[in-house]
Amino acid sequence: MYKTNNYVPTDKMSDLICGNYTLLQVMSRFDLSLGFGDQTVQEVCRANGVDCKTFLAVVNFITEENNRMADEMQDLSIHALMNYLKQAHHYFLDFQLPTIRRKLIEAIDCSVQNEVAFLILKFFDAYVAEVRKHMDYEDMNVFTYVENLVAGNRESGFRISQFARRHDQIDAKLKELKNIIIKYYPAGGNDYLLNAVLFDIFSCEQDLASHCRVEDYLFVPAVLRLEKEVK
Incomplete structure (x- = not known):
């Protein structure tokens, strides 16, 4: 059962992961590795140069699974958030999506007769091409803009509100792919392999939705506040 109240700096990092294994992804995207023994969240973050408040803000935001902005989310490290989002892009594009494709090829019959x-x-x-285009835009335009903003440079005509307007939920097509496999793929294949790749698709869909929520409800508001500060 997942923890219902917020995690705090004095909680053991091991309890955090054992309480919600999906937070392993959050750890890796903050460049936090396993092997931390009985150290607290604060101790692990301090040892790795990670802003503890930002790490816990993301952890608690994802765990609560709602879009409510807590008061403690008002003073987050934009640099830490950007690093988290960049690492997520790397994970999706260079690991998770290619892995799903390899499993798809292994699970389905790619003979000439199988049009599905x-x-x-x-x-x-x-x-995947659509996801890459979306994330490349963020890496090359949005994050570059924010890095310049952090340095006190606001000469660009870009504003984070433009990103927020064009930022649709990029996980939508995964739902269609999932439905094609479930409803129309002919019987007779390896059900173990097909169910395993479907499980990965469900997991990826959830992970992408969570990623977009962090961008929309944590990152964008933080940049909006920074834009007001940088004249």
Whole structure:
């Protein structure tokens, strides 16, 4: 059962992970590795040069699974948030999505006769291209703008509100892919492999939705506050 109240700096990091294993992704995106023994969250963050308040803000925001902004989220490290988001992009594009594709190829029959299999792969590749385009835009434009803003430079005509307006939920097509496999893939294949890749798709869909929420409800408000400070 997941913890219902907020995690605090004095909680043991091991209790945090054992209480909600999905937070392993949050740890890795803050460049925190396993092997921390009985150290507290604050001790682990301090030892790795990670802003503890920002780390816990993301952890508690994701754990609560709502879009309510708590008072303690008003003074977060934009640098730490950007690093978290960049690491998430790297994970999706260079690890999770390629892994799902390899598992798809292994699970489905790609013979000439199986048109549904080719449709699934074609759909998946188009989806990955869309995700890459979206995340490359963030890496090259949004994060560069924010880095300049942190340095006190606001000469660019870009504003974070532009990013917020164009930032749709990029996990939508995963739902379509999932439905194609569940509803239309013919029986007779390896159910273990197919169910395993479906499990990964469900997990990726949830992870992407969580990623977008962190951008929309933590990162964008933090940058909006910074824009007001930098004249």
